[in-house]
């Protein structure tokens with residue numbers, strides 16, 4: 001099957017919510033525990049929590065679609081004053097990891113904001129697979145965050161990684 005990356009719409013929200021729930025449990029149950037992950041998934045990844053993103057300005061909300069199902073998603077926002085792209089979410093379903101979908105979603109995010117100088121992500125330090133992906137993609141450590149995504153309700157500490165954008169032509 002071949003996945004193509006496209007912009008997400010309202011009709012994708014149910015599938016994106018499901019994808020995020022399954023991928024979060026597969027990735028984080030062993031780190032945060034099932035109950036805490038369920039609470040975070042309900043709060044951050046419900047259809048209603050995702051809906052405003054479809055129309056938010058200066059963002060890229062992307063899905064990888066094979067015509068039948070979604071294999072991955074990304075959501076990034078551009079802070080024009082700081083010329084900074086914040087990649088809030090990049091998730092590939094466990095069934096489809098290590099097939100290049102994450103790399104494709106990231107490339108599309110990077111292309112989506114001409115004028116950006118840096119891309120920033122926050123990543124759980126125990127999530128070694130994700131860190132390996134970001135390092136392989138050109139990211140470098142750039143500090144720590146006390147509350148991932150700025151959400152103090154869950155206060156998840158995270159490592160910050162950044163990548164410098166190089167524009168040619």
Ligand SMILES: CC(C)(COP(=O)(O)OP(=O)(O)OC[C@H]1O[C@@H](n2cnc3c(N)ncnc32)[C@H](O)[C@@H]1OP(=O)(O)O)[C@@H](O)C(=O)NCCC(=O)NCCS
Nearest residue numbers: 090091092097098099100101102103123129130132133136
């Ligand atoms: C991290 C993630 C987004 C990467 O996406 P992916 O589609 O699986 O990765 P790709 O196939 O595009 O990998 C590109 C390169 O990154 C590196 N890489 C990716 N996953 C890796 C892993 N688990 N371990 C080591 N290196 C890895 C490799 O160099 C890989 O190239 P290769 O397969 O040719 O060796 C995806 O695995 C995922 O969603 N994981 C669970 C959720 C998560 O942690 N999301 C990030 C939250 S910050």
